[in-house]
Every structure is written in C-alpha cells, then in structure tokens.
Amino acid sequence: MHLVLFFIFGGLCVAGALNLLLQRHPINSALSLIVVMSSLAVLYLLLGAEFLAAAQVIVYSGAIMVLFTFVIMLLNAGREDRTHGSKAAYALGFPGAAILVSLLAYIFLSNSRELGSAELGAYIVSTGDLSNVLFRDLLLPFEVTSVLILVAILGAVALARKEEN
C-alpha cells in the first residue's frame, strides 16, 4: 500500500516538475509547482514526517503558491518568448546533467546495502521530537534565520521603491 502510494506520488512529483519547465505560460508553470509541492507533502507523510507534511501543505502549497499566482495574474504576464539558448548550454549542460544524475544513482545503488532500508510508514516523528531539535540543538540557526528574512525584506523594499525625481 505504502509502496504504491510512493510510486504514484513520486511519479506525479517528477511529472509536475517536468511540466513546470516545459510550459510556456507562467500560470501553467505555477499550477504545476502546486502539484510538485503537494505530492512532496505526501512523500514526507509516507516517511513519517507528519508535521513537515502539514507545514508543506499550509506554507508552500497554500500561502506561497497563492502569492505566486496572484503576482503572476496581477502582472498579467504573457507567454514566454522561446529563445534558442546558447549552443554551449546544450553541448555541455545536458551531458553534464546526465553524468551527474548517473553518478549519484551509481553511488546510491552501490551503497544501498550500507545505507540500509527504512520501512515506509513504520514510524512517526512526533512534533515533540521535532521541537527538541528545532528549539534546542539548532536554536541558533533558527534564530539567525530572522536576520535572513530581514535582509530579504530590506532588499525587496530597496529594489521595488519608485524612483523619485
């Protein structure tokens, strides 16, 4: 049952990601991103990360994607012009990506015994365990993230401000 769910949503996730790249209209890309985010949430749930799955749905599929689609619609963005891209990107980029993927696949497969296997859906990470890590062991990175968000806000204000003359 878990394995079937994994293959369905894993496949959906990859298909959504591919569609995101291939679509030429931004709104279609944004909608496929919602598919990617939601199927990722199911994968997290299968791995026993229930809190993460819920947060993924609420924050990513919900809040962030709503904002994305709003912005795209408000800007009234049209279809993208298709450029041919550079020859170097085709000559080096695709083989490079293929080599990287096969190298990683080789490493994961050849180490599959040492990596061990986990039963899908066998355990659940409780919210208590999670908060122990987040608010105790990793308290500092958690707090410092606020500086990161502050920088992003400051930058958005600076770059989006209307020119005064």
Place this chain on the structure above:
Amino acid sequence: MNTVPQIFRILPEVILTVTGVLIMLIEPVMPKSASRKSMGWLSVLGTLAALGASLWQYQLPVGTAYFGTIQTDAFSVFFHVLICSIVLVSLLAAISSAPREMDTLGEYFGLVVFGAVGMLFMTSAVELLVVFIGLEISSISTYILAAFRRKSAKGPEAGIKYLLLGSFATAFFLYGIAMLFGATGTTVISQIADRLGSSHLPLLAVAGLGMILIGIGFKVSAAPFQVWTPDVYEGSPSPVVGLMSTAPKAAAFAVLLRILYGALPTLHEYWVPLLWWLSALSMTVGNLGALRQRNVKRLLAYSSIAHAGYLLAAFTALSADGIAAASFYAVTYAAMNVGIFAVVSYAGGYDDRLTLIEDYRGLAYRAPVMGGAMAFFLMSLIGIPFTGGFFGKFYVFSAALHSGFLWLGIIGLLNSGIGAFYYLRLIAALYSKPSEAAPLNQIPRPSFALLLGVFLTVAATLILGIVPGRVLAMAKAGAATFYSVSASK
C-alpha cells in the same frame, strides 16, 4: 569552560545586527531632505564596535556555545577581524562615492551591515546548518547590492545573473551537506571527522565533498565556476564590488578550510587533487581572460579569479603552514583589492564615469595621491617585493612546494608573469599624458572618508609587505586550532 556567557561568543554578530536594526528604525524618520550619509557613519561605528568585540574575544578561552554550533578560537577571531576591516573600508568608499540624493542609501548601509553578520557567522560556525544560513545571509545581501544601480541596464542584469547562478550553486552546497549528513548522521564539523573514520559510506561522503566544492567554488569564483564574475562586477556599483570580491570570499575560504581540515581530513586523497585542478584552472583562466579586457572592472574581475586560484594552491599543502598561508593570502588580497576598488569608486564614481583602461589615462596627474595609491595596489597585485602581495604569493607557493607540488608552483609562477603584463598596462595608462577631452576632468576632490579608507588599505598592504611577522603569527595561531582540537580528541 562554560563560565563564559554564551552571548559573548556571538557578540560581534549581535552588535552588527543591532546596528542594522537601528539603521532601519532611524532612516525612515529622518527628514526627507537630510543626507543619509549619517547612516553610513552609524554603520562605520557599529563595524568598529564589532571589530573591537572580535579582538576582545581573543582572550576568551576556546569553546563552543549554543549547543556546539558556534566556536570562538584564534581562527574565527582572525577572520572576524579581517571581515570587519574589509566592511569598514568599503563603507568608507561607499560614503564618499554614493550620490547624495540617492533614495536607497539607508537600505544600502543596512544591507552591508546585515551581510557582514552572515559572513561573521560563517567563520565562527562549527555546524553546517549555521554555515549555510550565514552563507545565505551574505549571498542574498550581495545579490541585492549588485542590482543597486537600477537606472542603468547593467545593474539589474548583474543582480539577476548573480541571483540565478548563486542560488543554483547554493543548492549544490546544501545537497552536499545533506549527503555528509547521510554518510555520518551529523552536521557538527568535529563529529563528522570522528564518525567518518568508522563510516561505511565513504563514497557518499566523497559525493558530498564534491557538491560542497562546487558550491564554495562558485562563491569564491574559482574556475570552472567563474562565468558570472566579469558581468556581475561590471554591472555592480564599484564600492559593492570592492566588498563582494573580498569579504564573502574570505568567509567562504574560511568555511572551506573548516570543512576540509576540520571535517574531512581523512578524505584528503580525494580533495587534494581536486583543489590542485581548481587552483591551476583558476589561475590560468583568470590571467588569460584578463589579457583581453579593455574594461577596468572586468579586468579586475578576471584578476580576482586568478587570485582565488593562487589562494587555493595553499590548500593542497595539508599542513598548518598551508592553512596559515591561505589565511595570510586572504588578508593581503583583501587589503589590495578593497583599496583598488575604493580608488575605482572615487575615480569612476558610483555610476562608472570611467570604464575603459584608456579612460584612466593620466589619473596620476589629475589626482596624484589616488593615482599613486592605485599604482601601488597594482604593484601589490603583481607581487612586487615590499608589498603584501609578494609575501602572500611567497607563502602560498612555498607551502605548495613543500608538499611536493612542483608543477603547481611552476604554473603559478608562469601565471604571475602573465599577470604582470596586464597590471603594468594599467599602471602605464595611469602615468601617461591625459588627452584634453578626457572624462577625468569631472573628478571631484577626494573626501575625508575616501582618504581614510585608502590610507588604511595602503598602510595594511605596506605593513604586510615589510613586517608580515605579526599577521603571519596570528594566521599560524588560527591554523594551530585545527590541530590542537583534533589532537585532544
């Protein structure tokens, strides 16, 4: 050991964060017509306080805080002082060259200060997630600063290019951290080193190492991850380039030293050849690329790629001397590069009045002090004796040669020769007779802030070239922390 209050271990970062928040609070309530340069002086004060706090941290006992995520030791203090000094000079350059009526000047200083917080966290972090967050803070603030000249077409182009490629590289870095976690089950640097010995997954750790090298290679603009550098440097305001070509790079080199020597010393047979190639490629690509440039900022961009290559050569040495040489080179490179961009932002102004080498003809006649300082920095970049650049190169290549990398030394020497050619071309332009209609005629008198900044960097470059002993001893003390920590375990 735990008698030191934890907050003392992150004091410089806290001071800078408070400074940034103060700027954000004061700037909006200032009268509209008031110059925002006072915010610049406020951030200078904050940086000075952070510099003092870093020096003060030196007498604290070595130790970690916040559940082993932050460590203050001679190494972190060394890089804290370096980064604060770089930020100080580039703030002075920005104060003197930014146009008075610029409406986003307050945000500019705020972003510089917050970016410095990220860089300081990168150098004192001993846990990879803190490293990552620090890296993101420093990167995102530089992406935004790169796009600050919104009116010129090149400004947003620089920002977008830097953002897209930079985020791509950051993803590699994060994936590398995830793989190291998969191989060892921890993200604490010292524990990675301990568990790697008994790990059954060395191959996964090697893959993680490769990913991390790609990510850091991009941040320090080492070839073959250097493609973004010339475009971004050309489009960004000159005081920003002075900052981003030195401070985030110094922080990234510190991270690389901590990861390679602190977490992955057992994998050195994998990473030494990789760094050999990164170093040789960066030197060659940087110097050959610079030969063809007519634009001064693009030329300096390629020169910074070459210097990243020189610095990486020290990593192959696998000894405390190598770490010390890399740290020392980071200091000398920072002094001369921040200095030269302070002069460029004075002569070219915020909006790049001067771009080509020909535009700089006769700068030494119109502005003798500034022209002379620029020529001095160029000589240091070549590596002429009695400048910091000479000792920097000397230590780096003697460290590489001691470990038997003869060819790396030869490639470095050949590259220094090529480098001398294009640096001398620029010096010759500075001292040749200016043509009558030169854009040089609009050059203003150097302001106090600029004179102070250039004086500090010239003095630093001179001191590093004549009496390098003190700084080298500090770099060696920093390097020794790696070996004492691993020995005591």
